[in-house]
Amino acid sequence: MTTPVLETVGLVHTFDDGRRGLDHVSISFLPGTFNILAGANGSGKTLFLRHLVGLTVPTEGTILLNGAPANKNWNLARQQMGFLFQDADAQILEATVLEDALFGPRHQGIPHEKAEKIAKESLALCGLDHREEDLTSLLSGGEKRRLNLAGVLTLGASILLLDEPFNGLDQPGVEAFLRILIDLQRQGRTIVLVTHDLEKCLAHSSSLTLWHEGRILATGSPDQVWDEIPRAGVHRPCVGRENWKELTWLPR
Numbered sequence: 001m002t003t004p005v006l007e008t009v010g011l012v013h014t015f016d017d018g019r020r021g022l023d024h025v026s027i028s029f030l031p032g033t034f035n036i037l038a039g040a041n042g043s044g045k046t047l048f049l050r051h052l053v054g055l056t057v058p059t060e061g062t063i064l065l066n067g068a069p070a071n072k073n074w075n076l077a078r079q080q081m082g083f084l085f086q087d088a089d090a091q092i093l094e095a096t097v098l099e100d101a102l103f104g105p106r107h108q109g110i111p112h113e114k115a116e117k118i119a120k121e122s123l124a125l126c127g128l129d130h131r132e133e134d135l136t137s138l139l140s141g142g143e144k145r146r147l148n149l150a151g152v153l154t155l156g157a158s159i160l161l162l163d164e165p166f167n168g169l170d171q172p173g174v175e176a177f178l179r180i181l182i183d184l185q186r187q188g189r190t191i192v193l194v195t196h197d198l199e200k201c202l203a204h205s206s207s208l209t210l211w212h213e214g215r216i217l218a219t220g221s222p223d224q225v226w227d228e229i230p231r232a233g234v235h236r237p238c239v240g241r242e243n244w245k246e247l248t249w250l251p252r
């Protein structure tokens with residue numbers, strides 16, 4: 001049996017007021033899969049992603065990375081996981097596109113020439129090679145998203161955690177971002193994507209996990225969990241269950 005690349009076992013997060021942000025969340029992601037997490041606002045998706053990268057400490061439960069507890073070495077774990085925050089601007093740290101992509105490699109102490117090679121390769125992968133010298137403030141919403149992704153890729157992440165990356169993007173923006181994700185998955189990376197927009201990307205998913213009040217309501221292939229989608233407070237696309245593979249914003 002394939003070992004999951006990432007797994008949580010009985011993850012609980014209790015807030016100071018006693019409310020549970022996460023209530024015994026057990027889920028696993030297989031290597032090279034494209035996993036969608038969907039649920040109403042406040043159902044705990046962002047909190048869950050924060051736990052995966054150790055930004056928040058669980059009240060109970062374990063996070064396993066390639067079968068080993070992630071908390072044994074968070075530095076190593078964070079190198080394997082790249083996190084795109086919901087707010088694209090919050091993750092842009094430098095004035096120009098190339099400088100921003102250089103931020104990670106520089107802070108890892110990689111010599112300049114090599115750092116620049118890594119940054120340029122990541123920018124090219126994200127379709128930003130022609131914008132290297134441009135000011136980050138001049139980028140479109142979609143380009144900012146792709147710059148966030150390039151930054152994460154410079155660190156060599158094999159698992160990508162993406163928090164509502166399509167928010168505010170137009171059709172070309174969603175299309176460009178989706179193409180890159182699919183390419184990255186083909187190269188073997190594991191995608192964990194939080195989104196409400198099933199119409200935009202469900203066709204590409206290996207699994208759909210539905211969240212409700214800090215719990216997993218259902219997880220499985222889209223057709224397996226189809227009936228539960230409305231109960232999670234997520235819009236169910238107006239197609240038959242058997243047609244979920246039509247749900248993409250990539251042109252046909």
Ligand SMILES: Nc1ncnc2c1ncn2[C@@H]1O[C@H](COP(=O)(O)OP(=O)(O)O)[C@@H](O)[C@H]1O
Nearest residue numbers: 015016019021040041042043044045046047048
């Ligand atoms: N410090 C806190 N005390 C109590 N509840 C909190 C605190 N911080 C966040 N929450 C609650 O945790 C829940 C999960 O939030 P979040 O993970 O951001 O949801 P999602 O990303 O699914 O929209 C929300 O209901 C939020 O109000």
Ligand SMILES: [Mg+2]
Nearest residue numbers: 045046047086
């Ligand atoms: Mg959120």
